[in-house]
Amino acid sequence: MLIRLAGKSLANRRGTALLVVLSMALSVALLLGVERLRDQVRDSFASTVSGVDLIVGARSGPLNLLLYSVFRIGEPTANVSWKSVERIAAQPQVDWVVPLSLGDSHRGFPVLGTSAAYFDHYRYARQRSLEFADGEPFDDLFDAVVGANVAQRLGYQLGQEIALSHGGGKVSLIDHADKPFRIVGILAATGTPVDNTVHVSLQGIEAIHADWLAGAPLPGMRLTAEQVRERDLRPRSVTALMVGLKSRIAVFQVQRSINTAAEEPLLAIIPGVALQQLWQMMALAENALALVAWMVVMVAVVVMLTALLTALNERRREMAILRAIGARPWQIFALVIGESLLLTLLGVLAGVLLLQLASLLAAPWVSARLGLALTLWSPVAKEFILIAAVMLAALLAGVWPAWRAYRQSLTDGLGMRL
């Protein structure tokens, strides 16, 4: 009955109440939204590469290897010789190896030289394999497959010819313009670095460097695209390689055998473990985001407090009438607390609806651009805990105006201060 009274009193001040509910709704939507996004980004990050049991590169740090092989950030310290690639591929537990060759770029996007098996074995986001939005894997020496983002940002279509550049910068001094590549495939968005990558065959990488030596073109020796096809294009070394095992049980055994190989100083990492380590380093930014969301919730609570405290003076009359009818001081207290609860409850409901609506509208876009599949309603315990925490904060804040109303009702008595 008190809650009905509180509701009607609020409806009487619906202008202010609406604004309070709105600010509460926005803050709750932000809080839950950040939390959901955080989970999904973490999930998608942790599965940037999946289905790959080991990544092997020159001996450096695990994070360094992960960063340059998967995220195309930073530089490898050394290459892996083709002999080592063949030796690892020949191990009995190894099912497949996919070599990765980095170092060139196309208008700021990294170029990856690999084998066609890459498209079969690369997995992301819980075992999803790469899909072609258009076209097919490379076949010819000068075929290229571009990621979704590359195609979208540069407006590329199938059949278009592109020139690769030496080095990783956006502005490259030396172009491989004499040996253009033709786009034969465009990948669907994945939300991983694959979207930003131009894929060519390992032989393609060798071909554009056939007339080069030590990172520069050999003076006086230019091979045409046709001439280069005649050459032996077997790679001498690669940047890194992805390894799939016949059985995951063998993963530590194979890792150790690679790490301790006497022939060449190599490092094998388990991508899932390294990704977790990397995420932990980014947890700071992630927590900062959550902190900001909580601060916004606090602002909404302060907005509500302001509204309740301001209304209290106008409502002395109302309280005096209720006291005269026989309302006990605790009932006056409950009336104001009930009001703050009602406002928060409405705010939370509106906030959840708002978030649902926003996710619904944004889902196609986010899926296309970031490859994130937004789950609509995940009634996880965590969200309920967050909502409960917001309600508790509002309840605690509501104690202040309620207490003031209580004090007022005691001192005012029947004396109606007009």
Next chain:
Amino acid sequence: MSNLLSLQNVSYQWPGASEPVLQIGQLSLAAAERVFIIGPSGCGKTTLLSLIAGIAVPQAGQVIFQGEQVSGWRSSQRDRLRADQFGIIFQVFNLLPYLSVLDNVLLTAKFSASRRCQAEQLSGSATAEAERLLERLGLPEELWQRPATALSVGQQQRVAAARALFGRPALLLADEPTSALDSEHRDRFIPLLMEECEAAGAALLFVSHDVSLSQHFSRVLDLRELNKSARADGVSC
């Protein structure tokens, strides 16, 4: 004759004040009696009503209601007594603006189970009793669902009277209930109030500064004479 209410050697002073605003040696009221107390503003009218209604407690003396010394009760007991036995009408703004006329009258039933019970025995249901009272006080049916603020001041005072009378309280306290009304409405309101008090068997304590209203009452008291505090100071209030 047993008194419904009596005040004995009651003295009250506001927290922090140096001397009492109210000192009453003896004041009593019989059941169903109607008493007019005349007092200009500033003589402690509201304080007197607060003491009787149990919202304030005297520092000295006793307030006795139906043979019980209620000034010694706990505040929650006094709140219950007020809900069950008293009807209070203020000068203006008696109604909650966000409730309909009918819901304003029914508010009494929400805070007092015994008055709801009384109403149900009288008219079958609380709503029926509220409607009966509104009808008796001359408020037509088309007004009942209107918001209280849509009514004229005179109509609002009659709604307040209906709410105060709902569920047969033992005592009606009226604090200048007619001062916001013009003389014509005033002369209609007071007999109506008296009539309904009689029908409900309620005593009426009517406080006003307007001497001309005393003609309606058989017993008239002057707060200036009752309140020894003000007289001792020689203040003419």
